[in-house]
Amino acid sequence: MKGIEPFGDRLLARVDEKHSCSVVGLDPDYARIPEVFKGPANSSGGRSFRCMADSIIAFNRCIIDVAAPLVPAVKPQIAYYEMYGLEGMRAFVETVSYAKEKGLLVIGDVKRNDIGSTAGAYSTAYLGGVAMGEGTVETGFDVDAVTVNAFLGWDGVRPFMEDAVRYGKGVFILVKTSNPSSAEFQDLRLADGGAPLYEWVARKVHEWGQNAVGRRGYSSLGAVVGATYPAHARALRSLMPRAIFLVPGYGAQGGAGKDIVACFNEDGYGALVNASRSINYPHGQDLSISLEEFKQRVREAVLAMNADIDGSLRSAGRKG
């Protein structure tokens, strides 16, 4: 661990540098990408995953160029790369690498989960690495943090946490998600005490993350908490004071700045707010938008989000 900066500290440094706790989701849906990013082969019916992946890379690089000075991190959702097969995974790798080059942290929204040794293999893929001989270690899809589904319990989470501590990486556990049917299991009341399941998961996140708290007071183990349920956020914030909340659901999914204030601590830190669709597709159905106009709209969307969150935090007295 010597010399490795814990994830919480690395992240807060970027938040301070960019004056933002916004995260730009990178969820490329080929059908919604402006024509300007598509080569001639794509439009002439000669489509292939390779062409699609090239368009996705160009599209993401453009968004990253605009976002890099304005936000601390991006969050590619890997499902939108896996759907384009091996070429899509190549686009994921190139996107991650470009974002890092531009000084952004990368949160791989992978929601991986499995039992002990297999969870270890996933962790190796995203946070750790494979020994290649002569002391070198190579990582297949090397990101700064991942999302993890903890339904399998601690031995499915531990391998990720071990790599997180060793390599200065972060882990975000799904606690309360932002979709309509998240209540189906997550809100079930437990016989022992009557609290909902998601609060029990939150207690475990706090417990599991206690030994990974950095200099600035935040753990390498964070939590995914949907912005669509601000009432839940308050309870969860007090159950997990050391956890950084990754808050999806801002923008297109309905959350707004005032809804997410409860996800922050009194110090004005403790949450990252993600928006994907509102920043990836500010052009709506207008696929013939020009490159300059697209860049402008992406920039406006990021700035508006930063201002909305910043204003809401100031109104609530959580920012000096």
Added chain:
Amino acid sequence: MKGIEPFGDRLLARVDEKHSCSVVGLDPDYARIPEVFKGPANSSGGRSFRCMADSIIAFNRCIIDVAAPLVPAVKPQIAYYEMYGLEGMRAFVETVSYAKEKGLLVIGDVKRNDIGSTAGAYSTAYLGGVAMGEGTVETGFDVDAVTVNAFLGWDGVRPFMEDAVRYGKGVFILVKTSNPSSAEFQDLRLADGGAPLYEWVARKVHEWGQNAVGRRGYSSLGAVVGATYPAHARALRSLMPRAIFLVPGYGAQGGAGKDIVACFNEDGYGALVNASRSINYPHGQDLSISLEEFKQRVREAVLAMNADIDGSLRSAGRKG
């Protein structure tokens, strides 16, 4: 849907044809693969993901050749491919394609999960496909069935089920896993009725799968039920009479034929039993094993598993 054979029927036809309900896991760990599958570059210190992936492909093809006449399906665990990066994913694609060529069904053990539209992207990657123009659809990682973690509720499962029905594919929901800490969340007692959470998940699996039951009485929606908890299996079998159980944990994880009888229905169907390590690594630490000897050991391990399960079912009167 016209002309598409439901997954339950496709699977039972293979079970009848092979006289087996065993599934061979394909969980390649490069460090445990016999030297005979490794090229000169691999041993000389000039390692790369590409060399490792080539070894994995050769290793898997050998196991598939041996297993194809003896079992209905294989189950590659995708974490063991993702850990070798893009090259590992290439090995996954080649393994899936070779297994299908040899007449095996392929269950992608991917445990994917996300909210609505993103769950749809995962389903597109593994069960559905991307429209490529001119009426063709291409699927990135085209398997016959996947495992899914349902912690996010029905809108995270529905896209998989829609593709399953449309394309004759299968979905297995994690209900009760085989790892030691699975009790941490899955066994929590619920306030409403006092049953454990995993039984509540089981009820949902039954409900969600009711409209996808094939001619032979089994649904396209199955359940992952760990063999390490035979007492649970009995209760779950009665809660999900139409579900095919995918039972991991046979062999190396401690389960035996007698433990998994409760996963089957009275008709002798209704469960697939998976073994990975005992069949992938019958050579233990002896990496210098010859090709012929390795094949022989794999064959013996598969035959022993088939005989153990068959004998246990006959003893229990569940097979004619």
